[in-house]
Amino acid sequence: MSTVSAAVGRGNRGRRSVLTAVTWIVGIGFFFPVLWMAITGFKQEADAYTDPPRLFFKPTLTQFATVFDRGVGPYLANSAFATVVSTLLVVLLATPAAYALSMRPVKKTQDVLFFFISTKMLPVAAVIVPLYVAAKTLSMLDNVWTLIVLYTAMNLPIAVWMMRSFFQEVPGAIVEAAQVDGASLPRTLWQVILPIIAPGLAATALICVIFSWNEFFFAVNLTAARAATVPVFLVGFITSEGQYWAQLSAAATLASLPVIVAGWIAQKQLVRGLSMGAVK
Amino acid sequence: MPRIRTLRTVVAAIAMAGLLGGCAGAGAIGGGAGKTQLTIAIVANPQMQDAVSLAPQFERTHPNIQLKFVTLPENEARAKVTASVATSGGEYDITMISNYETQMWAQNGWLTDLQPYIDETSGYDPNDIIPSIHDSLSYKGDLYSVPFYGESSFLVYRKDLFAKAGLTMPAHPTWPQVAALAKKLNDPKHNVSGICLRGLPGWGEVLAPLDTVINTFGGRWFDQNWHPQLTSPQFRKAVQFYVNTVRAYGEPGAATSGFSECVTRYSQGQAAMWYDATSMVSTVEDKSSSVVVGKNGYAPAPVVDTKSAGWLYTWSLGVPKTSTHKDAAWQFIDWMTNKEYIKTVGKQLGWARVPPGSRLSTYQIPQVKQAAKAYAGPTLQALRTADERKPTVQAVPYQGIQFLRIPEFQDLGTRVSQQVAAAIAGNITVDQALRQSQQYAETVGASYRK
Amino acid sequence: MTATTAPAHAAAPPRREVRSPRREGWARRGPLMPALVFAIIVTQLPFLFTLYYSTQSWNLVRPGSRRFVWLRNYANVFTDSVFRQAAINTIVITVGCVLIAMLLGIVFALLLDRPFRGRGVVRTLLITPFLVMPVAAALLWKTTILDPVFGIVNFVLRPFGVGQVAWVAEHPLGSVIAQLVWQWTPFMMLLILAGLQSQSGEVLEAAQVDGATRWQTFWSITVPHLRRYIELGVLLGAIYVVNTFDAIYMMTQGGPGTASTNLPFYLYQRAFLGFDVGQAAALGVVVVVGTIIVATFALRLIFRTFTMEPNP
Secondary structure: OOOHHHHHOOOOHHHHHHHHHHHHHHHHHHHHHHHHHHHHHOOOHHHHOOOOOOOOOOOOOHHHHHHHHOOOHHHHHHHHHHHHHHHHHHHHHHHHHHHHHHOOOOOOHHHHHHHHHHHHHOOHHHHHHHHHHHHHHOOOOOOHHHHHHHHHHHHHHHHHHHHHHHHHHOOHHHHHHHHHOOOOHHHHHHHHHHHHHHHHHHHHHHHHHHHHHHOOHHHHHHOOOOOOOHHHHHHOOOOOOOOOHHHHHHHHHHHHHHHHHHHHHOHHHHHHHHHHHHOO | OHHHHHHHHHHHHHHHHHHHHHHHHHHHHOOOOOOEEEEEEEEOOHHHHHHHHHHHHHHHHOOOEEEEEEEEOHHHHHHHHHHHHHOOOOOOOEEEEEOOOHHHHHHOOOEOOOHHHHHHOOOOOHHHEOHHHHHHOEEOOEEOEEEEEEEOEEEEEEHHHHHHOOOOOOOOOEHHHHHHHHHHHOEHHHOEEOOEOOOOOOOOOOHHHHHHHHHHOOOOOEOOOOOEOOOOHHHHHHHHHHHHHHHHHOOOOHHHOOHHHHHHHHHOOOEOEEEEEHHHHHHHOOOOOOOOOOOEEEEEOOEOOOOOOOOOEEEEEEOEOOOOOHHHHHHHHHHHHOHHHHHHHHHHHOHHHOOOOOEHHHHHOHHHHHHOOOOHHHHHHHHHHOOOOOOOOOOOOOOOOOOOOOOOHHHHHHHHHHHHHHHHHOOOOHHHHHHHHHHHHHHHHHOOOO | OOOOOOOOOOOOOOOOOOOOHHHOOHHHHHHHHHHHHHHHHHHHHHHHHHHHHOOEEOEOOOOOOOEEOOOHHHHHHHOOHHHHHHHHHHHHHHHHHHHHHHHHHHHHHHHHOOOOOOHHHHHHHHHHHHHOOHHHHHHHHHHHHOOOOOOHHHHHHHHHOOOOOOHHHHOHHHHHHHHHHHHHHHHHHHHHHHHHHOOOHHHHHHHHHOOOOHHHHHHHHHHHHHHHHHHHHHHHHHHHHOOOOHHHHHHOOOOOOOOOOOHHHHHHHHHHOOOEHHHHHHHHHHHHHHHHHHHHHHHHHHHHHHHHOOOO
């Protein structure tokens, strides 16, 4: 498991428990805003605005009920659909591309990689008007598939970048051995390479899921009622006259929950995937 | 095998998400066969949310119509709706707009003429709509959107503090009088400012009250030939007056105070006067949010060289030309803006929550008269006297009181307001702010000059 | 941060030999094509339109106003003082957020890279901010965390004599950076943690056998090893943070005034407040070109340090 711990962990017991305590405090401190969001979601509005902030109160499900009353269902469904389909598309497109860029160096590999990464740096606001006009011309406004296409493009560079690193981890000898044995390319990919890069693939997919689920700018500008996603729903809770913190917190908790849970479950893959991704 | 576990996690995650995704696919395709689905963009304000909560009653009486609301905060709603309508995006059947947009959009052919629908609807009574609002939403004599609520501006003041200081508010105060009163009432030691005035940048924030001051001082944005007049003596004097007053007797942190900050301050008893929207009463006179209920007097917007100075604003409902369900859209608009709706809100949600400022008959309802004793009269009076066609002393090539009804104003107004806010904060002088603003206005003016 | 310098001898990136040169061509480029074509269509085509629009005077809400004006929109961009401020704010936000998040990330990763009770739980707690929806996070920070009267921060700081500070209004950039740091520190921490865990135990043990102290081992072995992870974190973090929109939009709306306006938000304002398509497009082109110039230097630098690093 931990290797540096052998070095760091030599200190005496006292120092170790101090470090452990510090680590716990840091962890809880960073988690606190999330916890506070969840707690506030269970409050009555009157309990949400108190000075000092109130930690003990009579919990209520009213706010969550309100959120469901205002019809969060279709928004959740749209978010899930856009996230899942775009992530699948990204994996389908990025895997072969990353393979091509790693196994057999294409001329100017750097240039191609740089191109992919540079598309990620474009401020999306710069192209939103052309995108809007294009979507309108194609009758694709307020359509989930428009978001899917854009999310795929948005995540593709990072996926190619990460996946390429994973492919480079695959020992060349294994691939060559398989090909000497007469295995076709798809077969080699599927049976030999895929199992090796699976953790990386999982990490890449998770990153794509996080960014798609949380995306706001395209969603708010290119959808109306039918294809709107969860972040758009959340923004509808802001009013210019008066605030409703408890309601807002309940909605925010609900909106963030799926990705938080997915991230918790798959955090080991994330660490492993990133560690491979860092090795060029 | 960790590898297998990894794969299993991936598969499980995808399957879980896929399950949700499947619902989405189905949900998107389904959605009430044979029903007309109306997509309605509205602004996330309390009155509109009341309407959303009452909407199922409309759906029950109109079983063939299904409503889908898109609720967004004001700025976002305006940005989205404008982009959609200007490019004929066609996502919405009904949009909430204002008297800033309606005539421009009608002229551009972006809105459906509602007059034929109104004429065919018995009992809608368009002549009941407050005349100034009616005018501001009409193009060539036809209504292109109908008001949901309307507001003007007036001056609220604390009768108890005035009495304690032995002061009286004139029936028709002028700005110099108000400034003198503010000076006497300013009491920073007890955390009470003489007056509260908006300083927050934004064409709908500081510029709204400031524009009414500019108008009544005789200032104007452009002359008849679209030459900007932001550095003219009247304009300069007005802005200097506003900045001086708020800096000397206004609320602390004025450059970051907008309507919400001022409403909190005044309701918590931290200001002796406040010049702002008539819609303030829903907070100021509400026991759950205000400690000054019943202590307030209301005076008309202060003036200098004009007879009245209040602004005019209304949130209204229109139907974009691109809508394919215009009849159904009108049925819903009728429901949400007719006299019955106002009574429904009053009976089911309370008489203090009825949408104000849209219809004259609202102010004839006994329960409303009772609930709004202190401010119903001044509100109606302010709305009646607001004149968008002659906002200032001299003639101008534009219409509008606290805005100029030209498409560039959102942008121009916001940029100028940032300069004014910087002057209020003391970062630059009023002259510097107006010189820069004059340049912004010149670019706009040039595009209108022949 | 990284005190050691890479040895200067290293050569080209380690690439595998090309086995059979004749099999080059489409068979080799084939797998790359779908992704490449897709990326070009979805990202470059709209940009071509942006280029074209940038030569037009075109107000979306004023029909009939559209005409060709050569490069006048560009002249306006370069004489616009708000543009310069937005550019500076963008740099401040990006550099501030990435640096602080990286420093905290390293510290947290080191803290976590030891066996102790509840390690998995603490790691779970620490990664959560990265998973929270940015729109939700920004809203919560603005309200329940940083509110002058009812916010947690002022409550916690009150015993230390801090009064009712209106954080978002008085320190808009600081508030935005704090919120972003909170979201991005977990990402940096995960990367560094991955780096720490991929260290070869043998090398560390050998160093200890040689009598190196813990700090010597850390500085001479761990830090150089972490270098690439740090660079990757900085690169990825910068790519995302430079495009920050949600936090600005939700927390400050670019204000007060233009104090916290960054380039993406300014672009959005030009397009959706001014509806001035031509000006917004010109601004977009300038931003894109500027970003590419900066990025090229940054990427070169990082590619170089990557390739010069001897693979352990």
